[in-house]
Amino acid sequence: MYSRAYKTLVSVPPLLWVSLFLLLPYALMFAHSFWAVRDGFLVHQWNLQNYRALFTNPLYFQVFLRTARIAASVTLCSLLLGYPLAYYLSFHAGPRKELLYQLVIVPLWVSYLVRGYAWKTILGSDGVLNGFLQYLHITHEPIGFFLYSPFAVVLMLTHIYTPFVFLPIYAALEHIPRPLLEASQDLGADRRATFFRVILPLSIPGLLAGATFAFVLSLGDFLAPLLVGGPSGTMIANIVQSLFGAAYDWPLGAAISVCILLITVSLLFTTERLEKRRSFK
Amino acid sequence: MSAAGAISPQNPPSGSAPLLEIREIAKRFGNAEVLKNISLQIAAGEFLTLLGESGSGKTTLLRLIAGFEQPTSGEIWMSDERLDTLPPYKRRVNTVFQNYALFPHLNVRENVAYGLRVKSTPKPEIAGRVEEALRMVKMISFADARPSTLSGGQQQRIALARALINRPQLLLLDEPLSALDANLRKEMQSELKALQREIGIAFLFVTHDQDEAMALSDRIALLRNGALEQVASPREIYSRPATAYTAEFIGQTNLLRGEVHNGVFRCGSLQWKTAEASGGALFSLRPEAIHLADSSFQLPDTVSFRGTIRQQVYAGASELLEIDCGGNQTLRARIPASGPLTGQHEFVFSADYAVPVTESPTAHASRAMGREPR
Numbered sequence: 001m002y003s004r005a006y007k008t009l010v011s012v013p014p015l016l017w018v019s020l021f022l023l024l025p026y027a028l029m030f031a032h033s034f035w036a037v038r039d040g041f042l043v044h045q046w047n048l049q050n051y052r053a054l055f056t057n058p059l060y061f062q063v064f065l066r067t068a069r070i071a072a073s074v075t076l077c078s079l080l081l082g083y084p085l086a087y088y089l090s091f092h093a094g095p096r097k098e099l100l101y102q103l104v105i106v107p108l109w110v111s112y113l114v115r116g117y118a119w120k121t122i123l124g125s126d127g128v129l130n131g132f133l134q135y136l137h138i139t140h141e142p143i144g145f146f147l148y149s150p151f152a153v154v155l156m157l158t159h160i161y162t163p164f165v166f167l168p169i170y171a172a173l174e175h176i177p178r179p180l181l182e183a184s185q186d187l188g189a190d191r192r193a194t195f196f197r198v199i200l201p202l203s204i205p206g207l208l209a210g211a212t213f214a215f216v217l218s219l220g221d222f223l224a225p226l227l228v229g230g231p232s233g234t235m236i237a238n239i240v241q242s243l244f245g246a247a248y249d250w251p252l253g254a255a256i257s258v259c260i261l262l263i264t265v266s267l268l269f270t271t272e273r274l275e276k277r278r279s280f281k
Numbered sequence: 282m283s284a285a286g287a288i289s290p291q292n293p294p295s296g297s298a299p300l301l302e303i304r305e306i307a308k309r310f311g312n313a314e315v316l317k318n319i320s321l322q323i324a325a326g327e328f329l330t331l332l333g334e335s336g337s338g339k340t341t342l343l344r345l346i347a348g349f350e351q352p353t354s355g356e357i358w359m360s361d362e363r364l365d366t367l368p369p370y371k372r373r374v375n376t377v378f379q380n381y382a383l384f385p386h387l388n389v390r391e392n393v394a395y396g397l398r399v400k401s402t403p404k405p406e407i408a409g410r411v412e413e414a415l416r417m418v419k420m421i422s423f424a425d426a427r428p429s430t431l432s433g434g435q436q437q438r439i440a441l442a443r444a445l446i447n448r449p450q451l452l453l454l455d456e457p458l459s460a461l462d463a464n465l466r467k468e469m470q471s472e473l474k475a476l477q478r479e480i481g482i483a484f485l486f487v488t489h490d491q492d493e494a495m496a497l498s499d500r501i502a503l504l505r506n507g508a509l510e511q512v513a514s515p516r517e518i519y520s521r522p523a524t525a526y527t528a529e530f531i532g533q534t535n536l537l538r539g540e541v542h543n544g545v546f547r548c549g550s551l552q553w554k555t556a557e558a559s560g561g562a563l564f565s566l567r568p569e570a571i572h573l574a575d576s577s578f579q580l581p582d583t584v585s586f587r588g589t590i591r592q593q594v595y596a597g598a599s600e601l602l603e604i605d606c607g608g609n610q611t612l613r614a615r616i617p618a619s620g621p622l623t624g625q626h627e628f629v630f631s632a633d634y635a636v637p638v639t640e641s642p643t644a645h646a647s648r649a650m651g652r653e654p655r
Contacts (some may be wrong), residue, residue, distance in 0.1 A: 139601045179382035182349050185369040187396035187447065197399070201386045278386075 026261075034256035042250060050255035051083035060239070060256070065191075067236040077158040078214045082165035083207065084265050087199075090173035093234075116227040121155045123147040123228065132199040150228025156224045161217055165210035172206025173199070205275040210278055216264050236260060298360070300325040301346070301451055306355035308341055308507075315341045316507045319355070323483050328474070328488045330494040333504035333613065334530075339487045343453050346485065347376045352376070375444035380460060381436045383428035389415070390424040396447040413620050414442040417476070434465045436460075439528065443539050445480065458493065470496055490529050495519070503527055515641070525638045528565035535612050539566045539636070543609045546635075549610040553632035555585045563638050570602065570634035571614035574627035582632040590622050597649040604628065 005032050034046050054060050085104065094136070114115060122128045125142040133139045145151060184194040222237030229235065236256060243253030299322035306318040311645045316338045323329050327390070331339040344350045346357060348369030357365040358637050362371055375396070383392050396467050397407045417420040418438035437457060444452055456472075458466045462622055474497050477484050488494055495515045501508040503518065511523045511529075522528035525536055539548030546555045548564070574585060588604035591611065595618065602614045602622065614628060 171298075177382065179378050179380065180384060182369070182380055183346075183376070183382040183384070184395070184399075185349075186347055186374075187399065187443065188370050189399040190368070191368050198384060198386075198396070242591050 029254045029257055029261075031257045032251050036250045037249055037251060038247065050252045053252060054221040054225035054255055054259065060236075063234060063236050063239055066150065067219060070150055070157070070233075071215050073112060073154045074157040074161060074218040075155065075211050075214040077098040078162040078165040079207070079211060081158070081162045083169055083203075085162075086166050086173055086206075088168060089209070099187075104163055104166055107159075110221060113162065113227075115160060116156060116223060119152065119159070119228055120147065123155075124151055133241060147228055148233065148269070150229070150233045152228035152230075153224045153233045153235070155219060156228050157214075157218050160224075161214040164213040164217065167215070169203060170210035172209075176202050201278075204278045208271050210277050212268060216267060219258060219264065282534065285498075289545070299323060300327075300360060301364075301485075302358040303342075304356045304358065306342070306345060306352045306357065307347065308327050308338070308350065309353045314329060314507055316345075316352075321502055321507055321509065321512065322486060328477055328484045328486065328497055328499045329354045330455075330488060330498040330501045331504060332488060332491060332501050334489060334493040336506075338400075338507040339489075339504050340455055341643055343376075343455055343485065343487050345376060346372075346597055347453055350373050366624075373449055374451045374453055375449040376455065377440045377444050378459045379455045379457065380430075381440040381441055382574050383436055383443070385427070385429060387617075389420065389426050389428065389431075392428065393443045393446055395443060410446055414446040416441045417445065420478075431452040432490055433461050433467075434469060436570075437461065437469060441476070445482075448483065451483045454484060456487055456489070459488070466493075473497065497529070501531075502611075503530065505530075521636055522565055522638055525563055525640050526563065528636070528638050533568055533613065533615075535566045535568065536638075537566060538562075539564075549608045550586055550606055551584060551610075553621075553635065554561040555632070555637070557637050564638055565638045566612075566635045568613045568615035569599075571612065571616070571628050571630045573619070574629045583629050585626055585627060585629045587627055589625050593622055625649065638641060 001223055034048070035042060035044050036047055036049055038045075088101055089097055090106075121128070123146040123148070124130070125144065127147065130139070130142040131144060132144070134141075152265070153193050180198055180202075181194055183192075184198045189197060220237050222235065225233045225235040225238050226241075229238075237260075240253045240256050240260075243249045243256070247253075301323040303319055303321040304606050306316055306319045307314070313479050319338075319342060321329075331342060333339045337629055341350060345352050345365065348364075348367065355365075356363060359373065364374075374608055382394065387395070390411055394407050394409045402410075411424075412421065415424055418436050420435065420442065422433065423435065423439075427462070427599055428439065431439065437460075438597060440457070458469050461469060470493060473484075486494075486497060497516055500512060500514055501518050503514045511518055511527045511632075513523075518527060522534075528536065530533040537548045537551065539551075541555060541557045541559050543559070544554055544556070546553055546557065546562055546564065555570055560562055582637060588606040590602055591605045592600040592603040598618060600618050600622075602616060604612045604626075606612055606615055610626075630637065
């Protein structure tokens with residue numbers, strides 16, 4: 001159909017792009033993780049010191065664990081919010097469906113940073129939430145743990161990633177042929193049984209996709225802990241950031257990044273296989 | 282005799298109480314009147330077909346019985362239990378859906394077991410009944426297959442087994458054969474009929490295919506624009522159509538419009554004795570009632586006419602002729618295959634086969650329901 005010249009012309013730019021901005025940086029990161037820093041200078045000397053440090057220093061493991069816990073909490077919270085929302089929109093919203101769908105999507109157009117600062121204003125000591133609680137005389141002094149805590153990080157990330165969880169679940173629910181629900185009721189299943197025996201199993205691929213989004217994106221997040229996390233809310237990406245910045249230990253930072261990358265890729269791989277097994281087209 | 286006469290027994294053939302009784306059901310969607318005052322009874326073990334064009338309301342009526350729609354007015358009763366106020370999952374009817382609606386995440390065995398599982402039937406009983414149901418539809422060897430790997434006909438059988446395993450007294454079938462190709466369709470028709478005779482439960486079958494309705498049904502309920510046009514056995518509805526619409530929808534016919542005067546009906550060059558009252562009248566005459574005069578035998582009340590062959594369509598065992606009888610009158614005749622015909626010929630038919638029909642469907646529909654028009 002197409003000439004060889006045309007094929008080359010259209011395939012070279014994306015190939016260049018991918019090599020220059022994806023493959024090359026990954027290769028550099030991988031190489032750095034096996035190098036070292038001596039007297040404040042990067043030396044290209046192959047070694048496993050960085051990985052050894054990762055597994056022997058308990059600090060990294062602790063932050064890793066906290067990061068996983070926060071990511072899991074965010075995933076759970078956004079599933080608990082996103083699934084019922086998607087279910088309502090798909091099955092019960094009627095003519096308001098389009099409007100509500102847009103309302104769910106609109107926050108995605110607002111800058112991540114703006115939303116972060118908004119949470120700061122809400123949760124701070126003299127923020128909207130504390131002011132409101134004191135105005136109602138429910139509390140008498142500002143509550144500190146609202147801001148600069150893992151709680152704040154989970155709250156902010158849940159707010160940001162719930163639409164990402166909502167979308168694939170909504171798509172999965174919309175794809176369920178409605179006669180299946182009638183068939184289920186016809187065979188004696190009430191709404192509850194129909195949900196657990198037909199709707200939920202058929203929405204598992206969407207649910208998995210959404211959960212993967214929320215978990216993977218939370219796992220690598222560094223802005224939320226930076227804005228609202230405080231010292232107790234520090235996550236692994238913040239460690240990487242400081243290693244590449246003030247601490248000037250690029251090799252160790254690269255080693256941590258390689259670990260995060262491996263975890264993320266294996267997670268994506270696993271959930272994709274699970275999704276494939278659970279889809280019935 | 283009058284157009285509707287005593288034909289179209291609204292009540293099922295057996296003398297016992299009906300299994301299902303539809304009482305003056307009406308259904309509106311917004312401003313659209315989809316069903317108008319439908320009353321119909323189904324006997325235990327009966328094969329009743331709802332026949333009609335798309336938009337006639339036949340599927341809506343089925344969905345009202347299954348419980349997926351609520352009637353605007355009227356009631357549905359099933360053996361002394363009011364059905365229309367129950368949710369679908371409490372009704373003792375089961376449905377075979379148009380596109381089967383098999384659960385894609387369950388295999389054949391799990392699909393068939395679904396109804397028993399939700400009712401918490403003991404596991405050994407489920408296993409036994411699933412096997413029995415799969416044997417009944419000859420699909421036992423596909424028990425572990427996914428529905429998506431099966432052909433249309435196979436999916437059809439699974440949908441049947443899944444519904445029948447619940448042992449309903451009434452099975453609702455919504456155009457179950459319409460997605461199958463012609464050969465498979467004929468095969469499934471006879472299997473379906475045999476199965477219905479064997480298990481002896483009532484079938485309410487929806488179709489737009491009049492041949493299918495004729496082949497399968499004990500009775501046919503013909504729907505038109507949301508009203509019952511005629512309810513009768515296939516033989517009756519074909520040989521004694523009550524309305525012009527019925528006569529034209531089921532099979533082919535010649536509609537002869539004319540005048541009755543002193544007990545004689547006249548239409549163009551044709552005339553015969555009739556019991557119809559004086560005034561305008563309409564008769565239906567099936568093409569196969571018309572014979573070539575020279576091949577003819579003695580017919581009672583014979584009407585004969587001369588006509589010119591306009592067109593001849595060969596159809597294997599028979600030929601369809603278009604006969605110009607003069608005076609702008611054209612009749613269609615179906616005669617045994619007899620070689621090419623041209624020019625003028627003499628034709629005959631028995632006036633007994635000319636059936637008086639009414640043009641007004643509403644007047645007839647209420648008579649068919651066994652009530653006088655209000």
